[in-house]
Amino acid sequence: MSRTLEEVQATIQIAKLKENDLHNTSHCLTFGESVSSGDYCLMELDDTLCKHIEAGKSLVIRGDQDERAVLCSEDKTYDLKIADTSNLLLLVPGCLTPDQLTTDNQASSQLVHAQIWGFSNSYWELRKRHPKLKKLKRLLMENPYEGPGISGQEDVTEGKYTMGDLLERIQASEEELEAQLQTIHACDVNGYWRLLDFDYEMKLLGHITQLVDSESWSFSKVPLRVSLEELGRLEPQEMIEHSFNCYGRRYTDNDEVFFALNEDKVCRATAQMLLQNAAKFNLAEFQEVWQQSVPDGMGTRLDQLKVRMGSDWQLRGMGTRLDQLKVRMGSDWQLRGMGTRLDQLKVRMGSDWQLRGMGTRLDQLKSLALVDRSSKPETISLLRVEDLPEDTLERFTHLFTMRQKWTEEDITPYIQDLCGEKQTTGALLTKYARLSTQNGMKVFNSRRLVAT
Amino acid sequence: MVQIVKTSSVNGPGPTEWLLVELQGEMMSRQNSGLAGNLMGYLLYTRDQIKSNFICHIHMGVPVLIVGHHILYGKVVKLEKPFAVLMKHSGLPQGEKVPMEINQQNPTTYSISPLIKKKLIFNTRPKPIITNVPKKL
Numbered sequence: 005m006s007r008t009l010e011e012v013q014a015t016i017q018i019a020k021l022k023e024n025d026l027h028n029t030s031h032c033l034t035f036g037e038s039v040s041s042g043d044y045c046l047m048e049l050d051d052t053l054c055k056h057i058e059a060g061k062s063l064v065i066r067g068d069q070d071e072r073a074v075l076c077s078e079d080k081t082y083d084l085k086i087a088d089t090s091n092l093l094l095l096v097p098g099c100l101t102p103d104q105l106t107t108d109n110q111a112s113s114q115l116v117h118a119q120i121w122g123f124s125n126s127y128w129e130l131r132k133r134h135p136k137l138k139k140l141k142r143l144l145m146e147n148p149y150e151g152p153g154i155s156g157q158e159d160v161t162e163g164k165y166t167m168g169d170l171l172e173r174i175q176a177s178e179e180e181l182e183a184q185l186q187t188i189h190a191c192d193v194n195g196y197w198r199l200l201d202f203d204y205e206m207k208l209l210g211h212i213t214q215l216v217d218s219e220s221w222s223f224s225k226v227p228l229r230v231s232l233e234e235l236g237r238l239e240p241q242e243m244i245e246h247s248f249n250c251y252g253r254r255y256t257d258n259d260e261v262f263f264a265l266n267e268d269k270v271c272r273a274t275a276q277m278l279l280q281n282a283a284k285f286n287l288a289e290f291q292e293v294w295q296q297s298v299p300d301g302m303g304t305r306l307d308q309l310k311v312r313m314g315s316d317w318q319l320r321g322m323g324t325r326l327d328q329l330k331v332r333m334g335s336d337w338q339l340r341g342m343g344t345r346l347d348q349l350k351v352r353m354g355s356d357w358q359l360r361g362m363g364t365r366l367d368q369l370k371s372l373a374l375v376d377r378s379s380k381p382e383t384i385s386l387l388r389v390e391d392l393p394e395d396t397l398e399r400f401t402h403l404f405t406m407r408q409k410w411t412e413e414d415i416t417p418y419i420q421d422l423c424g425e426k427q428t429t430g431a432l433l434t435k436y437a438r439l440s441t442q443n444g445m446k447v448f449n450s451r452r453l454v455a456t
Numbered sequence: 457m458v459q460i461v462k463t464s465s466v467n468g469p470g471p472t473e474w475l476l477v478e479l480q481g482e483m484m485s486r487q488n489s490g491l492a493g494n495l496m497g498y499l500l501y502t503r504d505q506i507k508s509n510f511i512c513h514i515h516m517g518v519p520v521l522i523v524g525h526h527i528l529y530g531k532v533v534k535l536e537k538p539f540a541v542l543m544k545h546s547g548l549p550q551g552e553k554v555p556m557e558i559n560q561q562n563p564t565t566y567s568i569s570p571l572i573k574k575k576l577i578f579n580t581r582p583k584p585i586i587t588n589v590p591k592k593l
Contacts, residue, residue, distance in 0.1 A: 012498055015498060015522055016498075016500070016522075018585060018587050019522055019527050019585045020585075021500070021520070021527075024503075025502055025503055026500050026501065026502055026503055026520070027500065027501040027502065027503045027517075029501070030498055030499070030500050031498065031499035031500070032495070032498055032499075033477075033495070033496040033497055033498070033499055034493070034494065034495050034496060035491040035492055035493060035494050035495075035496055036492065036493075037492050037493055038492070039491055039492050040490065040491060040492060042543070043543070043544035044541050044542060044543045044544065045541070045542050046539050046540075046541055046542075047539060047540050047541070047542055048537045048538075048539055049537060049538050049539065049540055049571070050537060054538055054571060057540065057568060057571065058571070062460060062461055062462050063460075063461040064458055064459070064460055064461065065458070065459040065460075065461060065566075066457075066458050066459075067457065068457050069457070075461075090480070091478050091479060091480050091481075091579070092478070092479045092480070092481065092482065093476055093477075093478055094476065094477040094478070094479065094496075095474060095475075095476060095541060095569075095572070096474065096475045096476070096477055097474045097475075097569070097570075098474075099474075099475040099477070099499070100475075101475065101517075101532050101574055101576070102501045102517030102519075102532065103517070105501070118499075120477075120496060121474075121541075122541070127539065128542075171458070172457070172458050
């Protein structure tokens with residue numbers, strides 16, 4: 005049923021349009037044969053996705069029957085939301101817009117036949133979101149790795165997941181998944197991604213810190229090769245190296261590989277080890293035990309530092325500031341700036357130069373433990389953000405059920421991960437909590453009724 | 457459960473860009489015979505008029521749609537967020553038997569149309585075409 009140019013021109017005349025006013029190219033729009041059948045949908049894209057698609061890269065839709073589907077590129081995750089419109093959207097391949105029409109030539113009129121391939125009343129909106137990663141830990145906890153010695157474990161594939169298995173089940177992009185595997189200290193053991201049993205993880209770390217202690221190495225310069233040689237007798241070398249990667253930063257110096265142990269990570273892990281066996285800990289007692297448990301051996305405390313102030317030696321008192329410290333870096337005296345790390349300090353203890361050991365600080369435990377300063381005596385207990393609900397509303401309800409009033413300082417570490425792009429914890433608190441003042445201090449409580 | 461969306465290569469056959477035409481209301485075929493294969497109408501564009509300075513600029517390249525006995529004027533809009541069409545393809549070809557693992561189903565794939573970056577939107581009231589004298593075609 006295709007029309008001819010004459011028919012079109014006749015219609016134009018009937019419609020009282022002047023041919024002179026019109027471009028000489030007309031389109032004849034016909035519905036395609038399969039316009040009402042066919043399984044398709046319209047999807048709205050942002051700039052990043054457009055570039056991604058134009059580069060020929062593919063996307064993946066992930067989700068089980070009971071989950072809300074997400075769309076993943078190689079490094080981002082998007083929610084899919086249906087948007088309805090009261091208008092009719094026709095899809096027309098091969099239809100031209102004025103800027104695409106060939107230059108007007110009054111002499112030759114043209115008729116372009118374009119088929120309407122399909123139509124829709126709705127489309128999918130894509131909204132970037134955090135990857136849904138809580139399931140990852142749950143899956144990997146089915147069969148944590150306790151070390152090679154455990155007999156009969158090797159052949160069991162139950163509760164073991166390869167990267168492919170994980171990509172099938174976790175609603176996240178591949179890059180986000182890989183980043184999370186690193187964050188939770190997962191390890192590839194014989195092709196399966198395994199979460200380490202916490203005790204085993206601490207055992208590995210303990211081997212390293214004890215070796216560092218006995219060899220009197222600096223925590224910032226732990227030689228890999230020697231460590232693997234010494235500790236390879238106790239545990240597989242890959243596991244020792246894995247522990248290094250989790251708790252330190254790798255670097256090369258004169259062709260030799262060293263690791264700089266991360267003070268915060270080691271102190272946090274030690275704190276978790278202490279806290280997970282007790283519901284609550286007396287805060288003062290905890291701080292003492294914690295410092296002692298942290299690989300140290302020096303009993304160093306910042307106030308013991310004799311610091312070089314100008315040319316004098318003075319005991320660092322309350323008034324001295326760390327940025328005033330002139331510290332001995334190698335053989336030079338340099339003013340301690342932003343980049344220098346406390347564990348690099350060679351401090352003058354008495355008349356000796358000793359490397360400052362690791363110092364525990366309560367602020368290292370953000371999102372890991374919660375201090376209760378209202379109880380007598382003050383206590384501390386384990387509270388890990390990764391154990392809390394993933395959904396924002398559920399998270400806030402849970403937190404307010406635990407504790408009726410929160411200071412901003414206390415609650416922030418437990419809501420930080422809920423923030424979307426360009427969203428602040430302040431914005432979340434404004435939306436989900438109510439601000440009030442108690443004893444001159446700003447506190448937040450729930451907007452809704454929760455049973456405490 | 458995973459569904460792969462394959463992006464077609466840029467050099468594949470077919471047009472490199474699709475157009476979206478947005479209309480208010482519903483499309484119905486005259487005798488309720490369904491839309492497939494039927495003519496929808498004609499799409500015309502007004503010519504760029506360079507005659508006089510200001511007024512004609514507004515009327516450059518205006519899309520005009522003649523559908524049935526209606527005439528509609530619209531405009532060309534560049535989409536802030538382009539669209540794409542996802543076309544579903546069911547899994548394995550028929551007749552193939554593959555041992556199924558638990559949780560594994562026929563893989564579903566989609567292909568993506570070329571991007572839709574512009575639309576023609578017709579949201580002004582259609583004007584009826586009055587035919588005084590029926591013209592023989």
